[in-house]
Amino acid sequence: MTSLLKRLPPSAIALLLQVSAFVLTVLILSLLDLHPAPLGFALICGILASSLSYIAGLVRWWWFIQFAFVPALVLMLMLNIPPSLFLAAFLILLAVYWSTFRTQVPLYLSSNKVWLALETQIPVEQPFIFIDLGSGIGGVLLHLARTHPHGSYHGVEAAPLPFLWSWLHIKFGGYRNCTVHWGSLWNCDLSEYDVVFAYLSPVPMERLWLKAKQEMLHGSLFISNTFAVPDHSPQNTLAVDDLHHSTLHLWRM
Ligand SMILES: C[S@@+](CC[C@H](N)C(=O)[O-])C[C@H]1O[C@@H](n2cnc3c(N)ncnc32)[C@H](O)[C@@H]1O
Numbered sequence: 001m002t003s004l005l006k007r008l009p010p011s012a013i014a015l016l017l018q019v020s021a022f023v024l025t026v027l028i029l030s031l032l033d034l035h036p037a038p039l040g041f042a043l044i045c046g047i048l049a050s051s052l053s054y055i056a057g058l059v060r061w062w063w064f065i066q067f068a069f070v071p072a073l074v075l076m077l078m079l080n081i082p083p084s085l086f087l088a089a090f091l092i093l094l095a096v097y098w099s100t101f102r103t104q105v106p107l108y109l110s111s112n113k114v115w116l117a118l119e120t121q122i123p124v125e126q127p128f129i130f131i132d133l134g135s136g137i138g139g140v141l142l143h144l145a146r147t148h149p150h151g152s153y154h155g156v157e158a159a160p161l162p163f164l165w166s167w168l169h170i171k172f173g174g175y176r177n178c179t180v181h182w183g184s185l186w187n188c189d190l191s192e193y194d195v196v197f198a199y200l201s202p203v204p205m206e207r208l209w210l211k212a213k214q215e216m217l218h219g220s221l222f223i224s225n226t227f228a229v230p231d232h233s234p235q236n237t238l239a240v241d242d243l244h245h246s247t248l249h250l251w252r253m
Pocket of ligand 1: 097103105106107108109110111132133134135136137138139140156157158159162183184185186198199200
C-alpha cells in the first residue's frame with residue numbers, strides 16, 4: 001500500500017486523502033449524531049485532510065491546501081458565483097499548467113538577470129544551436145535571439161497557452177533565428193544542440209541528466225537553472241543576484 005502511494009503523484013495522493021477525510025467526517029458525525037452547518041462540516045473535513053496529509057508525508061504547503069480546500073469550496077458555493085466562471089478559470093489554468101500534476105514542473109520564469117548570466121556562457125562569435133527545455137513563454141529564447149543573433153534558438157513546451165504565447169511572439173516579432181514547438185522535452189534529441197538549458201524542478205533532474213549524458217555531444221554545454229543533479233556536481237556554478245537567488249549549474253559534456 002505504502003509503495004503504491006509512493007508511486008502516485010502528490011496531487012493524486014492529496015485527492016485520495018481529501019476523499020478519505022470526507023468519508024471519515026461523515027462517519028464520525030453520524031456516530032456522534034451531530035449535524036453541523038455546512039461550513040462546520042467543511043472545517044472538520046479540512047482538519048482531517050490536513051492531518052492525514054501530515055501523516056502521509058506530503059510536503060508542508062500541501063497541509064494548508066488540504067485544510068483550505070473544502071471550506072473554500074463551501075464558501076464559494078455560498079457566494080452563488082455562476083458555474084461558467086469556474087469552468088472558464090479551470091480551462092485557463094489547465095492551458096497554462098497542463099500536465100504539471102504529473103510532471104511536477106510548473107510554469108515560473110527565469111529572471112532577467114539569469115538571461116544576462118546566460119549571455120556570458122554562450123559562444124561569442126561562432127554559430128551555435130541552443131535549446132530551452134520547457135521554454136515557458138519564451139523569455140530566455142527571445143532575449144538571447146535579440147542580443148546574440150548569430151545563434152539559433154529552439155524551445156519545447158508542453159503547456160498549450162505558454163507555447164502559443166511564445167509562438168505568436170516569435171512569428172509576429174520577426175525572429176528568424178528562433179522556433180518553439182509544442183511537445184515533450186523527453187522526445188527531443190539533445191545531440192542536435194550545442195547548449196541545452198533547463199529550468200524545471202528537482203523532480204526530473206536525475207532522469208534529465210541520464211538523457212543529457214546519453215545524447216549530448218562531447219564539448220556541448222548543459223546548463224540547469226537552480227536545480228542541481230543529485231550526486232553529480234556541476235563543473236562550474238554561477239550565482240545570480242536576483243530575487244530567487246538563482247544559480248546556474250554548468251556541465252561541459
Ligand atoms: C520553470 S518553467 C521555465 C520556463 C522558461 N524555461 C524560463 O526559464 O523562463 C518550466 C516549464 O517547463 C514546462 N514543462 C514541464 N515539463 C515539460 C515536459 N516534459 N516537456 C516540455 N515542457 C515541460 C512547463 O510547462 C513550464 O512551462
